Amino acid sequence: MTDRQATKTLTVTDTNFEREVLQSDIPVLVDIWADWCSPCKILGPTIDALADEYHGKVKVAKLDADQNQTAATLGVRSIPTVMLFSNGQVRNAYVGVEPKHRYQDGLDALLFEMAEEQIDGIY
Numbered sequence: 001m002t003d004r005q006a007t008k009t010l011t012v013t014d015t016n017f018e019r020e021v022l023q024s025d026i027p028v029l030v031d032i033w034a035d036w037c038s039p040c041k042i043l044g045p046t047i048d049a050l051a052d053e054y055h056g057k058v059k060v061a062k063l064d065a066d067q068n069q070t071a072a073t074l075g076v077r078s079i080p081t082v083m084l085f086s087n088g089q090v091r092n093a094y095v096g097v098e099p100k101h102r103y104q105d106g107l108d109a110l111l112f113e114m115a116e117e118q119i120d121g122i123y
Contacts, residue, residue, distance in 0.1 A: 008051040010061040014068045020061060022088040027110040028059040029103065032074070032081045034066045039097050040080045046100045047082075050107070058107050086110050 012020050012030065021028045031047045033040035051060035065071035065079050074083065074090070084092040084106050092106045 008055040008060065009048050010051075010059055012061040012063050012068075012070075014070050017063070017068070017070045020059065021085050024059055024085070024088075026058055027091075027107060027114070028061060028085040029054075029107060030083045030085065031060075031062045032065050032071050032076050032079055032083065033062060034064060034079055036066075037079050043080050043082075043097045046103070049100065050103055053104075054107060057111060084110060086114070 010020060021030060029047075029050060031040075031043065033043070047060060047062065050058075054060060063071060065076060071079075071081075078095050080095075080097060082094045082098070082103060083090050084103075091110060094102060094106075
């Protein structure tokens, strides 16, 4: 079993990107990476930890830039790039390796916005 299989990290591809990311009813963090990218390998354990930490609240996915045209469609020019999606839209993007708390701050902000929207819908 690989490390990725032991975590809650989802693999997305050109085939399932729309369904898993754009149509998701919860926020999605997408790590756009490539196998040859050393910084991507450094970031991998952080992404897997976020998948475990936010399981059930946020989808955490990995998209291989070399194997999927979706990365180019999204305008990715450097990897690693981490994108946060909500309601089918890119809400934030980070290029390069960032500290874990930066991704947590972005995810927490999206979750807070979603909670506010739900409350507003009640009143």
